[in-house]
Amino acid sequence: MNIRLAALCAAVALALGACASIPTTGPVNEGSGEVEGAEPFVPFAEGPRPGDGVNAIVSGFIRASAAGFASDFSVAREYLTAEASAEWDPVARITVFDSGALTPDYDEAAGRVTYAVPVAAWIDDAGRMVEAEAETQTTLEFQVTQDDSGEWRISNLEDGALLAEATFNRVFLSVPLIFTSQDLTTAVPEQRWLPQSNVATWAARELVAGPSPWLTNAVHTGFPAGSALQVDSVVVTEGLARVQLTAQSAGSLEDRALAEQQLRLTLSALPGVRDVEVTAGGVPLVAEPSDTLAREPVPESVAAVFVQGRLGMWDGDDMWAVPAERGALPAGANALATSYSGTRVAFRLGDSSIVTTDALTGGTDTLEPYDPEAAVPDVAMDVSTVIEGEELLPPSFDRHGWLWTGERSLPETITVAAPGADPITLEARWLAGRTVLEMVPSRDGARVLVVSRAGAQTVVEVAAVVRSQDGAPLSVGEPLRIGANIGVVVDAIWVDDVSVALLGSSDGADSTPLWVVSVGGRTTQDAAVPDAVAISARHGDRSITLVSADGTVRERAGTGWSGVGSGVSELAYAG
Known part of the structure; x- marks a missing residue:
């Protein structure tokens, strides 16, 4: 052992032995109303x-x-x-x-x-x-x-x-260990499964040990090499978790502040933990806790849409379209994507080029209410070509504003492009011999989801993205395979910082499979409507929106799907 x-x-044995019995005599006392885990x-x-x-x-x-x-x-x-x-x-x-x-x-x-x-x-x-x-x-x-x-x-x-x-x-609990993006602004979780008994100790020890090898180069941690728990037990008393680190666990002032935040964000998500106290060598790790880490950006509630040959926006109730004088969508427009800033949209023309436009920059104030009876403009809107290829994947934006795509067949590279700059290719030799179906960067920017086919098998993977301090992608690491029992996939998205959703093909069945895969966790299968061809989401699998082949937009309604729009061929929240 x-x-x-x-x-x-x-x-654990000591903690179990110290349990007190429930009193059966004495006065009745007023409680606080707070229930521990x-x-x-x-x-x-x-x-x-x-x-x-x-x-x-x-x-x-x-x-x-x-x-x-x-x-x-x-x-x-x-x-x-x-x-x-x-x-x-x-x-x-x-x-x-x-x-x-x-x-x-x-x-x-x-x-x-x-x-x-x-x-x-x-x-x-x-x-x-x-x-x-x-x-x-x-x-x-x-x-x-x-x-x-x-x-x-x-x-x-x-x-x-x-x-x-x-x-x-x-007896086990899913625990997201919190690390940070390389620009030190955004929390990046790595899911682990730890015994519920004394879970705070397990979580603190694994967090201090650092991220898994596949993720290491894409994230930062405030714990220097050699960090460890001084006492291999995190005691939780009345909601306060006390973590005692060795003196070697205290790095620079910036690292200590980050390490304290990582422990606080990781442990306070556990049952029965409301606050965290951290010492290193018996001395408080920080004088005052700081809050510099944000969660991954959540897309705005307004989505970009293709609606009857025009570019527009939809807020879940109302639809707007680009004014007729700006023109219609170019021929072959498909695979719509929206930036997190809301200032750019991108889409494919056929399979061979990715274009962008700023037509939605001004939001709904610069658009007109959508009129399903209005004629489609005769002139195509102005667009800028940013990436050209042979059989390009649907584009996706990361939070830094970079566009991601790549070749569908015989790929060994990933293509990224920033506004006003030439595209950059990143090596991904592990994709050799595959047919790539989808490529979507995570909202925190530290990972990229890649769905591919190897022969008749669907392969779902997440790879780390190494970036410069200003957010430029530098390389993509070796992938982590996720998901199990996945069939043919026609669309894929991130639904939050730990989960992705994959839309399958109905293949003539009464429903379409919809898989939600937890990165480092389990796969669950749901059912979408049989004619669903695309999905998008804001935050969480309950926010998934379906677009059907006939242009109907559907949202979750209990255990089913309810129609909330029509005439839409593409819908995209940020990402």
């Missing part, structure tokens, strides 16, 4: 009984190891020989299996019990999840032996633990 786990388990679910753990057979020992160990995430794994170790107990690391890798009974296969001659496990996901020792594709299975083996008393015990096993999905959902 490693040292950090031993210390943590000791802290609910106590973590603690699975039942029972040690081995004399005379237990092989199957009872192994199945009992599996149940007890699941309960160990809420205690100290001491009951689970009762099922192991002394040597196996000393070597077993329960948190090295967690296998989450589809809930249901597991059937063991016992080879008596070899003294081996084998389980074929249907895998839902794996979690590593830092809380990073890898979701499994449907029908993924793994094999777990347990070597058993009889001790001097004739009792069966497990003598050899792989590191890690096995948890049913239902149990995992109750």
Whole structure:
């Protein structure tokens, strides 16, 4: 058992032992009305009984190891020989299996019990999840032996633990660790899955350890190399989480301010934590907390639209169009995108060029109410060509104003362009041999979503974006694969700072699949209307807006979709 786990388990055991009983006598006192976070679910753990057979020992160990995430794994170790107990690391890798009974296969001659496990996901020792594709299975083996008393015990096993999905959902918590963009203005979350019991300690320790390798070059952290918790337990008392760091964890004045914010934003999102106090070497990390980090920009409530051959805007109720004297959309206009500043829109002409226009810069004050009976102007509006290619992807804006696109077929680069500058190509050799479907930068600017096809398989990935201090993209890192069981994708968007939405193809079915994928988490599948061809969103999956092939715009209405507009062929919130 490693040292950090031993210390943590000791802290958990101490905390459990200190629980007070509920008083049954005494005066009635007025409460504050504030409710602390609910106590973590603690699975039942029972040690081995004399005379237990092989199957009872192994199945009992599996149940007890699941309960160990809420205690100290001491009951689970009762099922192991002394040597196996000393070597077993329960948190090295967690296998989450589809809930249901597991059937063991016992080879008596070899003294081996084998389980074929249907895998839902794996979690590593830092809380990073890898979701499994449907029908993924793994094999777990347990070597058993009889001790001097004739009792069966497990003598050899792989590191890690096995948890049913239902149990995992109750004993683990999704925790976004907060880092910052390279310009030190915007929070960038990295999702981890950590045990609910003493979750503040787990979260603080992983935050101090830093971001995952795939994200490292795209974000900044206020914790210098060698940072660590001085005491491997974050105590939460009456909503206050006290974090004690080593003296080596205090960097420059700017870094200390950032580190304090990272801890405060990460831990205050946990159940039962309202405030955070941080010391380094026994001294407060900062004299006064500062708030310099903002969340990712949320698109304005007004979207750009293509409406019956004209460029316009829509606020959810009313529609406006560019005045007739400004002209109609050029022939072949498609794939609309809007900048976060609202000063530029971009779209494709056919497949071979990306153009921009400032026709919506003045907002609705410079537009006219949309009249569905009005004739389409004979003259096309003025546009500026910014990127040319052969088969370009739909354009997207990042928060710095850069346009992103690339070639759909045989890609090994990504193309970005800023206003008034020549396009820049960024290497992405990991895309070789793929057909790229969508490429969308995250709202914080530190990541880019790429959806591609490798043969008949849809691949959904997020890669880190390295930038200069002024926000110019410099490179794109190796990708993190996300999502599972994704079919054909026709459109993709970010819905917030940790989730993306993917619109599928109905393929003649009564509904269209709509997948919401959490970066570093799970995939959920919903249903869109069967003729949906595009999606956009402001913030959260409940804000997703659908555009259908017949021009109908639909928004969420309970568990279904309600029509809120018509005549629209393209709709785009910022991004």
